[in-house]
Amino acid sequence: MMSTTIEEAMRAALALASRGVKTGPNPRVGCVILSPDGTVIAEGWHRGAGTAHAEVDALSHLVDDAARGATAVVTLEPCNHHGRTGPCTEALIAAGVARVVYAVADPGHASGGGAARLRDAAIDVVEGVLADEATAFLHGWLTAMTLRRPVVTLKWASSLDGRAAAADGSSQWITGTAARQHVHERRADADAIVVGTGTVIADDPSLTARGDAGELLPHQPVPVVVGERAVAATARVREHPHALIEARSHDLDAVLADLFKRGIRSVFVEGGPTLASAFVRAGLVDEFLVYLAPVLLGGDRLALGDVGVPGIADARRLAVERLEILGDDILLVARPAPAPPAAAAPALSAPSGTDGRTL
Structure with missing residues (x-):
């Protein structure tokens, strides 16, 4: 089977995310899991509040230790809290995933912090892959979570x-x-x-x-x-x-x-x-x-x-x-429209008889 690049996997994850429910408190998230040689071995997406998150959905399609050493490519930073479901960080750690790649950080007060938890578990974490595309896709949810x-x-x-x-x-x-x-x-x-x-x-x-x-x-x-x-x-x-x-x-x-x-x-x-x-x-x-x-x-x-x-x-x-x-x-x-950048303050002229240093 042909190997998949990280960017290709992220685009596939965004396509999976688009299958999710547009409304409700949860974001639309997609996940693609790659084997150590870059082969797609599982896919998942979030189907709405109370259902398995994208990472857990993808992992559910694997048996035994199939995810050990794999890379999880996710559109949003894995959550790190107990809500209606458990933390995706703990599911990824338990599955033995070696690397997690995500597009945008989770701004949620409770759900954020997943990257730090994964790094604490010695998992390699890469952020910002196709961040602009993922941010545009999640614009409404990200705005709501940022502004509360x-x-x-x-x-x-x-x-x-x-x-x-x-x-x-x-x-x-x-x-x-x-x-x-x-x-x-x-x-x-x-x-x-x-x-x-x-x-x-x-x-x-x-x-x-x-x-x-x-x-x-x-x-x-x-x-x-x-x-x-x-x-x-x-x-x-x-x-x-x-x-x-x-x-x-x-x-x-x-x-x-x-x-x-x-x-x-x-x-x-x-x-x-x-x-x-x-x-x-x-x-x-x-x-x-x-x-x-x-x-x-x-x-x-x-x-x-x-x-x-x-x-x-x-x-x-x-x-x-x-x-x-x-x-x-x-x-x-x-x-x-974005606010125009603030004009730079004019430089102050040094008073006569000084060396120009700040007084």
């Missing part, structure tokens, strides 16, 4: 002149069917969908993710309503497959912290201008999805209100990731 809050996607649909509704308040439908179906697919990719009480009162939405024929998609985001007003007992959102979370607060940092504790790692914010503006103003949006329809509405029904920008110098700059054509509409996907 769910990654936030903010969506709105508007006319080309930035209006979310006509002068009489009507807004169905600004965009066409292709754009609306794309929204439902993005809902299904999130752990939770977040709206404000104003949206619930005005529109009585179900907050479900549905297919072309109106059927419920296999994964449904948990509905979250933010605001101090109670949601009516007859509201359609109470018929959602998941129990409604009522976040009786306007403190968005606290709301997101609570959702993170509940295991929610991604939220899809689909409220009206008030909630959308609040998320932008607080600097809590990680991804923008803006659906632009080729219509002009005029008036004052803007998609965003005050976002804390008193002047052009304070504008919240975005970096456009991509544009997509959806029927007659345009989807713009953007992220907050």
Whole structure:
């Protein structure tokens, strides 16, 4: 059998990871185990919370001492804690693996530290192989674990002149069917969908993710309503497959912290201008999805209100990731632009009569 390079194995591990579940508290991870001569002898991936992690899944396909002296190639640093399953570090050590190669470090407070544990057990550890590709693949989960809050996607649909509704308040439908179906697919990719009480009162939405024929998609985001007003007992959102979370607060940092504790790692914010503006103003949006329809509405029904920008110098700059054509509409996907590097402080001139040394 032909030997496999470490980079080839890592790309195979990333492909395996993509088979995992997109939602939930756990990352999508893949693992390839190579024999001492570089032959692939096992593969595995994580299938969701409570199931075997990728390394353990791969090891489960081997018998006796088949992993002794082998190399485990993993997309994420092996975990080092007891959760629903045991530490992957201990499984690798017990199997007699000689080397572990991983792409990106685990930023988790509890789960991190796997590399150090493996080195303590005299296992050779190599990190950073295809790190850029793995970081892009795990972007949402890594962001959530680093910030200790769910990654936030903010969506709105508007006319080309930035209006979310006509002068009489009507807004169905600004965009066409292709754009609306794309929204439902993005809902299904999130752990939770977040709206404000104003949206619930005005529109009585179900907050479900549905297919072309109106059927419920296999994964449904948990509905979250933010605001101090109670949601009516007859509201359609109470018929959602998941129990409604009522976040009786306007403190968005606290709301997101609570959702993170509940295991929610991604939220899809689909409220009206008030909630959308609040998320932008607080600097809590990680991804923008803006659906632009080729219509002009005029008036004052803007998609965003005050976002804390008193002047052009304070504008919240975005970096456009991509544009997509959806029927007659345009989807713009953007992220907050990185802050420009700080300007270097000007060198101080030495006072006359000194030798220029620091005083």
